[in-house]
Amino acid sequence: MVALKPLYYSVFGVLLMWVLSVSQPALAVEGLRNDAPQRYEVVPGDTLWDxxxxxxxxxxxxPSLWQANPQVRNPHLxxxxxxxxxGTCQGQPCLSVERGQGVVKLSPQMRTVxxxxxxxxxxxxxxxxxLREHRVVEPGESPQELAYVVGGDNQRLISGAGDTLYVRGSVPARTRLGIYHPGEPYVSANGALLGDxxxxxxxxxxxxxEGDIARIEVLSAYQEVRxxxxxxxxxDRELSDAFVPRAPLNNVSGQIVAVPGGVRFIGRLQVVALDLGTQDGLQPGHVLRVDQQGExxxxxxxxxxxxxxxxxxxxVMVFRPYNHMSYALVMQASRVLAVGDSVHTPTR
Structure with missing residues (x-):
């Protein structure tokens, strides 16, 4: 019989150096808040932005604050x-991340970690x-429509969960079906179509x-089906948690063109549609400054x-860019934002 020996290992026992900009030392000093805490323990619900x-x-x-440690697979975690x-690193303010080091003894039993x-x-x-509730069909793109609703049981014009509907088209038997209602088209200030x-x-x-008429059962409904x-x-949209707040590499300038849901006044953690997309160099995680026109x-x-x-x-931070437009989340709002406000690359 072989005796189990204690297994000693370090649980993420490294210090990750978070440098407040080596390449721009003036920014590092000026960018640090006067009330920055000397020590802060990360709690559930915190975000990198917070x-x-x-x-x-x-x-x-x-990104200008973070210096990757080669011992850690992903320094943003x-x-x-x-x-x-x-603390201070090479004469500049910096942050280190302390993680506990511990000893774990293995014993011959099941253990849940x-x-x-x-x-x-x-x-x-x-x-x-x-994103579960909204998607965009870009100009010239086909939405891969399977069928459209032509009626309901008992001549219903409006249906909901549990009801049976009749649709016309080709519906695969084992495909997860989403019911969609056309929303408003996204249009730029010059009238160009950005997406539907x-x-x-x-x-x-x-x-x-029977033929091209299929029966479907509504499993769930957030609005009336017509x-x-x-x-x-x-x-199935996999949204990466790996992107981090950063400015675009190039200078971009555009506008807030819409607020999904028809909200008139925009505040923090609301989604806005921008007339900028991947063709303008936008990627998930890019942050843009919002300006309001002077009176x-x-x-x-x-x-x-x-x-x-x-x-x-x-x-605002971009989280879902398309070719000609993007969805972005409002991260800070010192004023009530509105459609027509301009967005651009933030100045350092």
Missing amino acids: ISARYLRSPWQW IYPGDVLVL PKREAITPIPMEVVRAF ELINIGEARYLGS NNDILLPLE LVIDPRTQELLRLPNTEAGL
Whole structure:
């Protein structure tokens, strides 16, 4: 019989250095908040944005703060229970991440080890919930429509969960079906079509068919299902938690063109549609500054009509870019944002 020896190992026992910009030392000193804590313990619910905002005046500058440690597979992973310690590295403010070192003794029995989940860059549950309900058909793209609703049982014009519907088209028997309602088209300020919004209003399953008429059962419905609503295969959208707040590499300039859901006034953690996309260089994690146009005033001496300078109003982070447009989440809002506000690369 072979005796089990104690297994000693370090559980993430390394220090990750989070440098406040080696290449831009002036920014490192100026960017540090005066009330930055000397020690902070990460708690469940924290995000990379929240933590960065505790230490920096501009949370989107996360990448310039972080120096990857080659001993760690992914230096962006921070876990609840980690302790951030503010110190000095080569004459510059820096943060280190303290993780406990422990001894684990193996014994001949089953043991369940809870899975540690790293904190996310932003509130991902908000983004995932939005993406479950919204998708965009880009100009010239076919939505891969399977069928469309032509009627309900007992001549119903509106149906809901548990009801049977008749649809016209070709419906695969074992495909997860999403019921979608056409939303508003996204249009740029110059009238160019950016994409058509589709809103997921429920799920359904195939029951049977005769010719090109199929019967489906509505499994769930978030809104009433009406004639001409369409069936599409449900998308399994894997949204990476690995992206981090950062500025675009190039200078971009655009506008907020819409607020999905028809909200008029926009605040923190609401989703907005931008007239910028991958063709403009946008990627998930890119942060843009929102400016509001200055008011028109009359010069009291010359009676001239003057436009006051634009005012910084907030920050948005792109999480789902398309070719010509993007969905972004409002991360900061010092003013109530609105459709028409301009967005651009933040200045350092």
